[in-house]
Amino acid sequence: MKINLTINDELMAKAQRISHITDRNALIEAALKLFLTVKNQNKLLELWGKVEFDEESLK
16 A cells, blocks of 8 residues: 655654664554554453453363
8 A cells, every 4th residue: 555654754763773674664564563463462451350261171
């Protein structure tokens, strides 16, 4: 998908420095993947204590 974005130059430069990803497209893709990972982890945390786990079924 092609899209035009306006991104803060300082934010982009800092992200490139700490990630060592110089290609802007690759950096944005990595950031989106990380965002989705964090959101999915948050969904799992919301289930904490709500789901019963049967350890016997794993044996």
